[in-house]
Amino acid sequence: MMKIKLSDVNNASGRNYRFAFNLPADEFNFPTDDYQIIGTIEVSGIAENTGTGYHLQGSVKCQRHFICDRCLGKITEDQVNDFDEIYAVDAPETQKDVNLFSGDFVDITDLVHDVVIVAQPMANLCKPDCRGLCPKCGINLNEQQCDCDTTIIDARLTVLKKLLEKD
Ligand SMILES: [Zn+2]
Ligand SMILES: [Zn+2]
Structure with missing residues (x-):
């Protein structure tokens, strides 16, 4: 106490x-x-x-x-x-x-x-x-860079993206 x-x-x-x-x-x-x-x-x-x-x-x-x-x-x-x-x-x-x-x-x-x-x-x-870990290779992004492609685009977003690109 x-x-x-x-x-x-x-x-x-x-x-x-x-x-x-x-x-x-x-x-x-x-x-x-x-x-x-x-x-x-x-x-x-x-x-x-x-x-x-x-x-x-x-x-x-x-x-x-x-x-x-x-x-x-x-x-x-x-x-x-x-x-x-x-x-x-x-x-x-x-x-x-x-x-x-x-x-x-x-x-x-x-x-x-x-x-x-x-x-x-x-x-x-x-x-x-904090930049966290790379979701693909697990590297600590605070310490190192990696070449992983981490752009995960949802299929619906792809459609939307195409529509937007038409303008
Ligand atoms: Zn951290
Ligand atoms: Zn990576």
């Missing part, structure tokens, strides 16, 4: 308290279908007592491991994702962006989990313009 003790924040000079946590990624129950979050999750930041609540700012370092959808390359990528959240014991109903808590701790384990999940891209690509 990643718990910030609020009496530590209140006693810190300027009421600014630096926190840092390391936890194995396994402890977060991240999804494992499309990608894996591996290694150690490193969290660091500053907690500030604002008088009405606690302002937490920080970053989450993690590693994403996946197989590229296009070239099937095995990729491990380092990520740093930031967070900026307000925690309070009580908040008016209109203030939707406040996280409520009670007691002398703010547990940011769920926050860290969500920061990582929300930051993950929909597609698994080694780079945005």
Whole structure:
């Protein structure tokens, strides 16, 4: 768990308290279908007592491991994702962006989990313009060129093409 003790924040000079946590990624129950979050999750930041609540700012370092959808390359990528959240014991109903808590701790384990999940891209690509594999010979087109003819034209498209060529 990643718990910030609020009496530590209140006693810190300027009421600014630096926190840092390391936890194995396994402890977060991240999804494992499309990608894996591996290694150690490193969290660091500053907690500030604002008088009405606690302002937490920080970053989450993690590693994403996946197989590229296009070239099937095995990729491990380092990520740093930031967070900026307000925690309070009580908040008016209109203030939707406040996280409520009670007691002398703010547990940011769920926050860290969500920061990582929300930051993950929909597609698994080694780079945005990955050229993938040649569908005929299987060569990795990021690394090499081949001479395969990969223009596969559907029969109906051929008819359409002929019609267009008449103009
Ligand atoms: Zn790729
Ligand atoms: Zn080829």
